[in-house]
Amino acid sequence: MNKFTLLGLTLLAAVQIHAQSKNPEIDSKYRRSSLYKMMIDDNSRSYADVIRNSFLNGPDQEKFNNHNLGLRTIPATDAKDESANIITFMEANNIARDVVAKWFDRSAKGGFDMELIKKRGSYDASVLDIAKAKSSKRGLDMLSDAGEDLIKNTFILVNDFKYVSKEEVAKKAGGFMSLAGNIGAAAGVSGANEMASNATEAVNVAGKGYVVKTTAHLFRLVWNEETAAIFYNDYWADDKTITPERKKAFDDSKIFKLEYIGSDVSWADVQSSSFSQKTNEQLIERATNKAIDAVIVKLQKxxxxxxxxxxxxxxxxxxxxIGLKEGISDKSKFDVMEQQQDADGKTKYVVVGSIKIDDSFPIWDNRYGAADENPDNKTDKTYFKKVSGKEFFPGMLIVQKKGK
Known part of the structure; x- marks a missing residue:
């Protein structure tokens, strides 16, 4: 029996299906995609240290598993577009290989295990039966399931931040800058016309505060049948069976790749007048984290x-x-999905209905710093109305419809 099949036994488990659960505490147990966040580090830019520290110490994206490695920053170049620099850096530093190593808990000895995959996939190790798994097709299917549903959905997001003072831009442009949208446009901020909902608000924010702009580049780990087969057959060993030859084979491997998904630009604006007691550094911290949230929403759309x-x-x-942090608006619509298993034990998601925002309730403002910006906000969730489907239960998954 080949090693690829043998490894399947370590994933033989009943996937804990929570779709019919009526326990709201399941929120942490569904299968998330995994995210590794990096940034371009340019010391010559304004407030570079503040932005870097805000990024490195900022909150996790709670809708993703944290797959960060120790290496989080990429030195900037003089190029206007850092795309080539990012790719060169990630290849030179074997980022794809190290992302795979983290998935399999690679030890200092070079051995691997399946503990992280079990945890993130809700695979129950207590039901593993090695004797029954040795020649089981189900074992292979479960391993494939983990690869498709967990490892393959690993993303690397590289943010390139710039700090832009609206006051400085306004002084350079004079009276033309009375509209916040024009300020943002002159500052090179994508979607700057969204900076104010009307001219009156725009006049109020003109010349105050700043924006933090981020250009984000999104990559995805390539994990397919061929890559998986080579990994399990040529590299896999636990700490008890690892050999110097297998350790070196993985260390020297060049089979692991990242694919480019796309890039987008977003920004975050915080008026200095909104936080009269906040320092510039505190305002920049807020804007940096808001910009990350905003660009993730754009890339997801x-x-x-x-x-x-x-x-x-x-x-x-x-x-x-879910709320404003995820880009929800009163026009947002979602599919409701139920997580199911097929006869081979593989997971699938079946659409069982659809919902839309219930406009009789406010949308939850869960954006970074919302408690300070909107202290009267008392809600901690968003309410929806059923559009189609039968009875819905806690734990059923919702996914925003394209373009909504």
């Missing part, structure tokens, strides 16, 4: 594979822990 699933928090009324 354009790339379905990057969209996250969110479990329903309650089924009646229909609520979920």
């Amino acid at each position: 354009e790339h379905d594979e990057f969209k996250t699933k969110t479990p329903l928090f309650t089924g009646e009324p229909i609520t979920a822990k």
